[in-house]
Amino acid sequence: MIKEWRHRRAVQRVKPGDGRALKRFRWWQMLTRALFYLRLRNDDGRQTVYAVDIKHQNTSDGYAKAHLYLDGRHHAESRVPAVFPVQGGTVEVRASGFGLKRCHYVSAEGAEFQLVPDPRSAEGRRARLDRSHPALSRFIGFLSVLVLVIGLVLLILQLAEQITRAPEGVAQYVGTFTSPIDLSAWGNTAVGLVTVAASTERALRLRYSRLLDGAAG
Structure with missing residues (x-):
């Protein structure tokens, strides 16, 4: 019920486009822009090309915005999360703190x-690595998950120690807890950086876990 309500609300946020041409992706936009394509074939055999252009950081609006292009022309726009009605279904766009976690075509069925x-985008380069070097790609994906799991465990240990040491905390019921791993400020910073890098790598493949990537954010 809630999912359907959110879906309808996202559709209602869609605004018509202004017909401007789609700009080519430039290499310096890899950290701030994502561009995806969807090719559909009409009943008469003609191909329709949709493009979804996402600006990760929109300083004027304060939120990410997605733009839908139809055959190279600006067709619609919406803040993210976005649901664009297209031929035979919808295009759903969702973002995380590290990039995208969803950019999918969902058919009527x-x-x-x-x-x-x-x-030319960061997501495209990561996809090319997956096609050309699948073993290396799988290893990088595994390493990203491992880093996030380690980061989550360290976070849980630190939180447990802080909770049991807090005044009027749970120590009177369960006793105090001391984390077996005591990281310095530099160590915590390093762990934070590698977990952000791991979640960013997963975002390039549109992978997201509320437990792992959400904790890293």
Whole structure:
């Protein structure tokens, strides 16, 4: 019920486009922009090309905004999370603190397909690595998950220690807890940086876990 309400609300946020042309992706935009494509074929055999252009940081509005282009022209726009009605279904866009966690075409029958990233974008380069070096890609993906798991465990240990040492805390019921791992300020900073890097790598593949990536944020 709540999911359907959020879906309808996202559709209502969509505003019509102004018809401007889609700008080419530039290499210096890899940290601030994502660009994905969806190619659909009409009943008459003609191909329609949708493009979803996402600005990760919009300083004027204070939130991420997604733009939908139809055959190279600005067709619609919406703040993220966005749901764009398109031919035969919708395009759903959701963002996390590290990039995107969803950019999928959902057909009227419920089938889901991830859109294809622009080859010049960070997501496109990561996808090319996956195609050309699948073993290395899987290792990097595994390493990202391992880093996030370690970061989550360290976070839980630190929180447990702080809670049991807090005045009027739970220590009177369960006793105090001392973390077996005591990181320095430099160590905590290093762990924070590598967990952010791991979640960013996962965002390039549109992977997201509320437990792992949410804790890293």
